[in-house]
Amino acid sequence: MxxxxxxxxxxxxxxxxxxxxxxxxxxxxxxxxxxxIPGGAILPLYDAFMRCDHSIQHVLVRHEQGAGHxxxxxxxxxxxxxxxxxxxxxxxxxxxTPIADAFLDSTPLVAITGQVPTHLIGTDAFQEADITxxxxxxxxxxxxxxxxxxxxxxxxxxxxxxxxxRPGPVxxxxxxxxxxxxxxxxxxxxxxxxxxxxxxPEVPASIAAAATMIAQSKRPVIYVGGxxxxxxxxxxxxxxxxxxxxxxxxxxxxxxxxxxxxxxxVQMPGMHGSKYAxxxxxxxxxxxxxxxxxxxxxxxxxxxxxxxAKVIHFDIDPAEISKNRRADVTxxxxxxxxxxxxxxxxxxxRNAERLADQRDWLTDxxxxxxxxxxxxxxxxKLKPQYIIEQFDRALKGKDAIWVTGVGQHQMWAAQFLxxxxxxxxxTSGGLGTMGFGVPAAIGAQQGCPDxxxxxxxxxxCFQMTSQxxxxxxxxxxxxxxxVMNNGWLGMVRQWQELFHDERFSETxxxxxxxxxxxxxxxxxxxGLRAETEAEVDAVIEQAIAERRPTVIDFxxxxxxxxxxxxxxxxASHEMIDQVWDNDWVEEGV
Amino acid sequence: xxxxxxxxxxxFVENRPGVLSRVCGLFSRRGFNIESLAVGxxxxxxxxxxxxxxxxxxxxxxxxxxxxxxxxxVIDAIEVEPDSAIExxxxxxxxxxEAEHRLEIMRMAEVFNARVVDAGATTLLLECVEHxxxxxxxxELLSPYEIVExxxxxxxxxxxxxxxxxxxxxxxxxxx
Ligand SMILES: Cc1ncc(C[n+]2csc(CCOP(=O)(O)OP(=O)(O)O)c2C)c(N)n1
Ligand SMILES: [Mg+2]
Numbered sequence: 001m002x003x004x005x006x007x008x009x010x011x012x013x014x015x016x017x018x019x020x021x022x023x024x025x026x027x028x029x030x031x032x033x034x035x036x037i038p039g040g041a042i043l044p045l046y047d048a049f050m051r052c053d054h055s056i057q058h059v060l061v062r063h064e065q066g067a068g069h070x071x072x073x074x075x076x077x078x079x080x081x082x083x084x085x086x087x088x089x090x091x092x093x094x095x096x097t098p099i100a101d102a103f104l105d106s107t108p109l110v111a112i113t114g115q116v117p118t119h120l121i122g123t124d125a126f127q128e129a130d131i132t133x134x135x136x137x138x139x140x141x142x143x144x145x146x147x148x149x150x151x152x153x154x155x156x157x158x159x160x161x162x163x164x165x166r167p168g169p170v171x172x173x174x175x176x177x178x179x180x181x182x183x184x185x186x187x188x189x190x191x192x193x194x195x196x197x198x199x200x201p202e203v204p205a206s207i208a209a210a211a212t213m214i215a216q217s218k219r220p221v222i223y224v225g226g227x228x229x230x231x232x233x234x235x236x237x238x239x240x241x242x243x244x245x246x247x248x249x250x251x252x253x254x255x256x257x258x259x260x261x262x263x264x265x266v267q268m269p270g271m272h273g274s275k276y277a278x279x280x281x282x283x284x285x286x287x288x289x290x291x292x293x294x295x296x297x298x299x300x301x302x303x304x305x306x307x308x309a310k311v312i313h314f315d316i317d318p319a320e321i322s323k324n325r326r327a328d329v330t331x332x333x334x335x336x337x338x339x340x341x342x343x344x345x346x347x348x349x350r351n352a353e354r355l356a357d358q359r360d361w362l363t364d365x366x367x368x369x370x371x372x373x374x375x376x377x378x379x380x381k382l383k384p385q386y387i388i389e390q391f392d393r394a395l396k397g398k399d400a401i402w403v404t405g406v407g408q409h410q411m412w413a414a415q416f417l418x419x420x421x422x423x424x425x426x427t428s429g430g431l432g433t434m435g436f437g438v439p440a441a442i443g444a445q446q447g448c449p450d451x452x453x454x455x456x457x458x459x460x461c462f463q464m465t466s467q468x469x470x471x472x473x474x475x476x477x478x479x480x481x482x483v484m485n486n487g488w489l490g491m492v493r494q495w496q497e498l499f500h501d502e503r504f505s506e507t508x509x510x511x512x513x514x515x516x517x518x519x520x521x522x523x524x525x526x527g528l529r530a531e532t533e534a535e536v537d538a539v540i541e542q543a544i545a546e547r548r549p550t551v552i553d554f555x556x557x558x559x560x561x562x563x564x565x566x567x568x569x570x571a572s573h574e575m576i577d578q579v580w581d582n583d584w585v586e587e588g589v
Numbered sequence: 590x591x592x593x594x595x596x597x598x599x600x601f602v603e604n605r606p607g608v609l610s611r612v613c614g615l616f617s618r619r620g621f622n623i624e625s626l627a628v629g630x631x632x633x634x635x636x637x638x639x640x641x642x643x644x645x646x647x648x649x650x651x652x653x654x655x656x657x658x659x660x661x662x663v664i665d666a667i668e669v670e671p672d673s674a675i676e677x678x679x680x681x682x683x684x685x686x687e688a689e690h691r692l693e694i695m696r697m698a699e700v701f702n703a704r705v706v707d708a709g710a711t712t713l714l715l716e717c718v719e720h721x722x723x724x725x726x727x728x729e730l731l732s733p734y735e736i737v738e739x740x741x742x743x744x745x746x747x748x749x750x751x752x753x754x755x756x757x758x759x760x761x762x763x764x765x
Contacts (some may be wrong), residue, residue, distance in 0.1 A: 136614050141661040195603055195664045319655035
């Protein structure tokens with residue numbers, strides 16, 4: 001919306017129903033698109049969508065989980081708040097998974113749910129579920145609106161809370177009778193939340209202490225999390241890292257926050273991260289943690305993680321400080337303020353002499369990298385890494401957004417894609433939600449219509465939300481869903497093979513059920529298949545050229561595993577790996 | 590750091606629906622058992638104070654205080670240092686009191702600043718506002734006579750008036 005239209009939307013007043021007030025509030029928050037499914041308790045809102053003049057596109061999905069993940073994909077690709085809508089009871093409970101996902105991955109999401117009329121609340125009425133109670137541990141905040149006059153204020157606060165500080169999901173539950181009631185609408189100009197502040201004072205002493213630690217460090221490493229993306233601080237990070245000449249490791253959530261192709265990047269740390277990232281962390285004497293939270297998939301055994309390092313911790317959320325790993329120095333607040341402030345404080349000391357001190361360190365890191373690249377072996381069967389690299393090549397130089405499901409394919413994509421900008425890699429990290437890929441990719445594409453959006457999905461994950469192909473067709477959303485079809489719940493199978501004596505309990509999906517090409521065609525999508533390397537380039541080329549909703553069934557080697565790997569509970573520098581003979585193919589070469 | 594201990598938290602909240610379950614939920618989710626809980630109004634009608642007593646490690650209590658502070662309806666959460674605070678709790682206790690023991694019990698009550706608020710043919714009902722440790726001591730002394738019923742409100746706490754504070758409720762210092 002233009003600034004003047006937005007200004008007008010915020011100043012709008014007049015007598016209207018609660019349902020129309022929801023629409024006017026969304027306009028005042030500059031919402032242009034939302035996802036949902038109607039039902040009894042939210043019917044007045046859907047009626048108002050049709051009855052009123054407004055500027056919001058509503059996308060009808062096929063399952064509310066899809067609505068939530070589409071809103072997430074949109075939010076993560078654009079940086080705006082994603083909005084999803086559901087009816088009471090089962091509609092609301094279907095949103096629980098995306099809400100939990102948004103909570104763990106700090107995604108700004110506003111979920112609006114209908115509730116049974118106020119006089120029926122608490123009576124186990126038809127389609128009543130205490131959704132604010134159900135989501136309590138997985139939201140940043142929630143509202144059960146009590147009067148029609150409260151609707152604009154609740155929505156105003158919801159958007160403010162969802163999008164500021166550490167972003168997260170906010171649920172607004174609105175009883176049906178309040179949607180029908182009339183009142184005099186005015187959008188609140190201010191926010192009154194005495195218990196909430198996303199701002200922190202500058203603490204010069206902390207900057208000074210951090211600068212001293214940097215000055216004394218010979219082996220610094222910068223450990224970057226998704227917070228850098230939420231803060232839009234990638235440019236500041238690059239300047240900071242280049243000033244320090246320190247290696248940078250980006251977590252699964254942070255991929256793209258620092259360019260993968262930058263010479264200082266050591267890629268992903270953790271369970272399926274690079275050996276050189278984990279070794280760099282292990283040997284470092286200073287861990288500069290930026291918007292990351294020492295997740296167990298990153299740290300492995302916590303007391304063996306960066307055992308010789310002091311910790312500087314930048315974060316916007318005080319509760320992350322010293323939660324898993326004690327911080328020696330804390331820099332709280334917006335990274336766009338704290339990162340340049342610390343850079344300022346150290347820039348003069350980073351002279352040639354000082355950087356020469358660090359040269360051995362960078363040489364060591366470079367050596368580990370050269371000896372232990374991400375790699376794979378070619379074989380008779382099609383390898384997923386090859387497909388990922390071919391896609392990467394095919395879209396080089398174009399604006400591409402990469403989305404994934406959860407499992408082996410997700411880890412291969414994280415290892416083998418080279419992504420150089422923020423908001424161009426969308427994956428479910430904290431919750432590890434199978435089924436995230438299809439809808440998140442659709443939402444991302446709707447937020448970025450000119451981008452090429454590719455969803456690397458697993459055959460298991462894809463089947464959890466594939467009904468949203470209908471949404472893709474109805475709204476003409478040309479995502480390419482590249483199904484890495486190994487016929488198995490591959491990641492679970494890998495654990496069964498390695499840690500459960502190859503007892504493949506309940507993990508066989510039988511790769512031909514369904515026939516993904518026919519399934520695609522049933523929805524009106526383009527359906528393609530590749531079973532050999534020779535076929536890969538052609539299907540990629542065709543999918544990119546046709547630019548319509550597409551599913552590609554890639555029949556990959558079901559025996560392929562993700563390496564290297566830190567077994568659960570092991571120290572992160574002790575990675576297991578396969579034996580490599582001479583014919584391996586290296587990432588990016 | 591890892592040894593458990595008792596901690597009293599004073600949580601100053603906005604008087605909004607659901608706030609008590611949000612606060613309590615934080616404790617149960619982390620597996621902390623709330624030993625005592627008291628909720629009530631404050632000097633402001635739109636604010637309440639929740640006083641919570643838990644048994645956990647220092648690290649855990651610091652985490653839980655930060656998590657409490659993150660709740661939107663929580664204005665402030667602090668740990669009350671026993672040395673710098675007054676802590677009180679109300680006990681109502683009904684104790685068997687046959688004629689020959691009545692006087693003894695009433696004298697004991699006096700020592701603990703307890704009052705007899707009701708009397709039946711064979712029981713006395715005492716009320717006592719004291720430090721929770723003193724209440725425990727009183728209950729202990731009454732137990733030989735047989736306690737029929739006892740109920741406590743949960744402790745409330747306030748920083749001593751003699752300790753100068755810039756603000757009435759000092760903010761947790763997590764900065765720097
Ligand atoms: C909703 C959900 N259920 C179960 C799991 C556990 N899980 C993690 S990975 C995985 C297998 C995924 O299979 P597939 O989508 O085929 O991907 P692959 O590992 O084969 O690449 C499973 C079942 C999960 N992460 N999410
Ligand atoms: Mg699979």
